[in-house]
Amino acid sequence: MATFVEQSINGLTIGSFYALVALGYSMVYGVMKLINFAHGDLFALGSYLGYTLLIAGSSWVTMHFGLWGGMTIAMLFAFVGVGLAGLLMERVAYRPVYPTGRLPLVVSALGMSIFLENGIMAIWGSRPQAYPAAVVPSTRFSILGLPVTSLQIVILLLSFTLMLVIWFIVEKTTFGAAIRATALDRSTATLMGIDVRVVIFFIFALGPALGGIAGVMNGMYYRAISFNMGWAYGLKAFTATILGGIGNIPGAMIGGILLGLMESLFAGYVSGAWKDVFVFVILIAVLIWRPTGLLGEKTAEKV
Amino acid sequence: MATLLATKNLVVNYGAVQALKGIDIELGEHDIVTVLGANGAGKTTLLKSISRIQTIKSGSIEFKGKDLATVPAFQLAALGVSHVPEGRRIFATLTTEENLNLGAYGVRNLPAGKELQKTKEWIFSLFPILKERRKQLAGTLSGGEQQMLAIGRGLISKPSVLLLDEPSLGLAPIIVQEIFRVIRQIHEEEGVSILLVEQNARKALSVARYGYILELGKVAIEGEACNLKDDERVRAAYLGGSKVSC
Ligand SMILES: Nc1ncnc2c1ncn2[C@@H]1O[C@H](COP(=O)(O)OP(=O)(O)OP(=O)(O)O)[C@@H](O)[C@H]1O
Ligand SMILES: [Mg+2]
Numbered sequence: 001m002a003t004f005v006e007q008s009i010n011g012l013t014i015g016s017f018y019a020l021v022a023l024g025y026s027m028v029y030g031v032m033k034l035i036n037f038a039h040g041d042l043f044a045l046g047s048y049l050g051y052t053l054l055i056a057g058s059s060w061v062t063m064h065f066g067l068w069g070g071m072t073i074a075m076l077f078a079f080v081g082v083g084l085a086g087l088l089m090e091r092v093a094y095r096p097v098y099p100t101g102r103l104p105l106v107v108s109a110l111g112m113s114i115f116l117e118n119g120i121m122a123i124w125g126s127r128p129q130a131y132p133a134a135v136v137p138s139t140r141f142s143i144l145g146l147p148v149t150s151l152q153i154v155i156l157l158l159s160f161t162l163m164l165v166i167w168f169i170v171e172k173t174t175f176g177a178a179i180r181a182t183a184l185d186r187s188t189a190t191l192m193g194i195d196v197r198v199v200i201f202f203i204f205a206l207g208p209a210l211g212g213i214a215g216v217m218n219g220m221y222y223r224a225i226s227f228n229m230g231w232a233y234g235l236k237a238f239t240a241t242i243l244g245g246i247g248n249i250p251g252a253m254i255g256g257i258l259l260g261l262m263e264s265l266f267a268g269y270v271s272g273a274w275k276d277v278f279v280f281v282i283l284i285a286v287l288i289w290r291p292t293g294l295l296g297e298k299t300a301e302k303v
Numbered sequence: 304m305a306t307l308l309a310t311k312n313l314v315v316n317y318g319a320v321q322a323l324k325g326i327d328i329e330l331g332e333h334d335i336v337t338v339l340g341a342n343g344a345g346k347t348t349l350l351k352s353i354s355r356i357q358t359i360k361s362g363s364i365e366f367k368g369k370d371l372a373t374v375p376a377f378q379l380a381a382l383g384v385s386h387v388p389e390g391r392r393i394f395a396t397l398t399t400e401e402n403l404n405l406g407a408y409g410v411r412n413l414p415a416g417k418e419l420q421k422t423k424e425w426i427f428s429l430f431p432i433l434k435e436r437r438k439q440l441a442g443t444l445s446g447g448e449q450q451m452l453a454i455g456r457g458l459i460s461k462p463s464v465l466l467l468d469e470p471s472l473g474l475a476p477i478i479v480q481e482i483f484r485v486i487r488q489i490h491e492e493e494g495v496s497i498l499l500v501e502q503n504a505r506k507a508l509s510v511a512r513y514g515y516i517l518e519l520g521k522v523a524i525e526g527e528a529c530n531l532k533d534d535e536r537v538r539a540a541y542l543g544g545s546k547v548s549c
Binding site: 174177178180181184185187188189190191192193194195196 | 354356375376377378379380381385386388392394395396397401404405406407408409410456460
C-alpha cells in the first residue's frame with residue numbers, strides 16, 4: 001500500500017511534466033501538422049537555463065529571493081528563454097521549408113533536435129549537471145497521511161493551473177477559436193480575418209515555453225540533468241500525446257498524467273530498470289490498437 | 304453606378320496552367336453581378352484572387368479605388384470584403400456560434416459586445432434555424448444549414464461586398480429558394496453588393512443586374528442579365544435551351 005501511494009504521487013508528478021511537454025507537442029501538431037521532434041530538446045534547454053540561473057554567482061538569485069523566489073524566477077527565465085527559442089526555431093527551421101511539404105518539415109525538425117542537443121552539449125558539457133540541493137525546496141510533510149514534499153505540491157499545483165489556463169484559452173476564448181479554426185483550415189481562417197502568422201507565433205512561443213517550465217520542474221525534482229535528456233522526454237511526451245489523441249488538448253493532459261502513473265507504478269511493482277521499455281511498449285500498443293488515442297482527434301464529420 | 308470593386312486584366316497561373324487569362328469585371332455599389340461558367344472555367348479562382356488567398360500573376364484588383372495588391376488577405380474582412388467560399392468550408396469541430404463569431408474576428412469595430420450581439424440577432428432573423436443550432440457542432444449541421452451558416456458567417460462582419468461561391472450547390476430546391484430569398488433581402492434591405500458565382504444560371508440571372516460568362520479563364524460573354532437570358536449562346540449552353548422571360 002505504501003508503495004502504491006508513493007508511486008502514485010511520484011507518477012502524478014512526472015505525469016505532469018509529460019503533460020506539459022505533450023501539450024506543446026499537441027498544440028504545434030494541431031496548427032502545423034508537424035511532429036516537432038526538437039520539442040524534447042527545448043524541454044532540456046529549459047532545464048539548463050533554469051540551472052544556469054540558479055547556480056549563477058553561487059546561487060545569488062536564491063540567496064536574494066529565497067527558495068521559492070529563486071524557483072519562480074528560474075521558471076520565468078526558462079519560460080521566456082525557451083519561448084524565444086521556439087519562435088526562432090519556427091523562423092529559421094520551419095517557415096522556410098513549410099511550402100515544400102511535410103517530409104522536409106520532419107527532416108528539418110530532426111535536424112533541429114540534433115542541433116539543440118549538440119548545442120547544449122557544447123555550452124554545458126557532456127557530463128550530467130546537478131541542481132544544487134540548496135536551491136531546491138524540499139520540506140517533507142504529509143497530507144492526510146500521504147508523504148509529499150513541498151516541491152511536489154508546487155509542481156502539481158502549477159502544472160494543473162497551467163493546463164487549466166491553456167484549456168481555457170483554447171476552448172473558451174475567441175482567440176482560442178481562431179487557433180482551432182487555423183488548425184482546421186488555414187485559408188478559410190484567413191478569410192475570417194485571422195492573421196495566421198500571429199496564431200503560429202503564439203503556438204510556437206507558448207508550446208515550447210510550457211516545456212521550458214517543465215524542464216525546470218524536472219531538474220528540481222530529479223536534480224540531475226544531462227544534455228541528451230530531451231530525447232527520452234520527447235519520446236515519452238510524444239507517447240503521452242498519442243495516448244491522449246494527437247492534436248487534442250485535453251487528451252495531451254490526460255495522456256501525460258496517465259503515462260506518468262503507469263510508468264511509476266510499473267517501476268514500483270515490476271522493474272525500475274525496464275520502465276522506459278514499458279513506456280515504448282505502450283506507445284507501440286496504442287499505435288497498433290488505437291492510433292487515434294483515448295480521446296481521439298475531435299471529429300464532427302457526418303457519416 | 305459608382306464602381307466598388309473591379310479587376311483589371313487579372314491573370315492567375317497554377318504552375319504551367321493559366322487559370323485566368325486576363326479578366327476584367329466590375330461590381331458597383333448596391334449591385335448584384337453574377338459570374339457563370341462551366342466547371343473549371345476559373346470562377347472560384349477569380350473569387351480567391353479577389354479575396355487575396357490566391358496569389359495573382361499580373362493585373363490588378365481595386366476596391367473603393369484602392370489597389371488591393373499590398374493588402375494582406377486577413378485584412379480584407381476589415382475593409383469590407385467578405386468571401387463565402389465554395390463548399391461552405393465551415394469549421395466542423397467548432398459550434399455554430401463559434402463559427403459565426405469568427406466571421407467577425409477581423410472587424411475591429413465589432414467587438415465581442417453589444418454590436419456583435421445585434422448583428423448576430425440580424426443573422427438569426429435571416430436564418431432562424433441557426434439560432435436553434437447555436438450550440439451544435441457545425442459539422443453535424445445538414446448541408447443546407449451549413450450553407451446558411453457559411454453565409455451568416457460571411458455577413459456578420461457587415462461587409463460592403465459579399466463574394467458568394469456557388470451557394471446553391473448540392474441543395475434541395477426549397478433550400479435554394481431560401482438562400483436566394485436571403486441574397487435578395489440583404490441586397491435590397493442592407494445594400495450589400497454581391498458578386499455571385501453560380502451553376503444555377505437561371506436563378507442567378509434572375510437576381511443579378513449584370514452577368515459575366517467565363518470560358519477557360521476568359522470572359523466569353525457579358526451583359527445585362529436580362530439580355531443574357533435572351534442570348535442564343537447562353538440559352539443553349541446554360542439555360543437548357545428554354546426561353547426565360549425578363
Ligand atoms: N490549386 C490548384 N492547383 C492547380 N490547378 C488548379 C488549382 N485550383 C484550380 N485549378 C485549375 O484551375 C482551373 C479553374 O479552376 P476553378 O476552381 O477556378 O474553376 P471553377 O470555375 O470554380 O469550377 P467549378 O464550377 O467546378 O467550381 C481548373 O482547370 C482547375 O483544374
Ligand atoms: Mg468553383
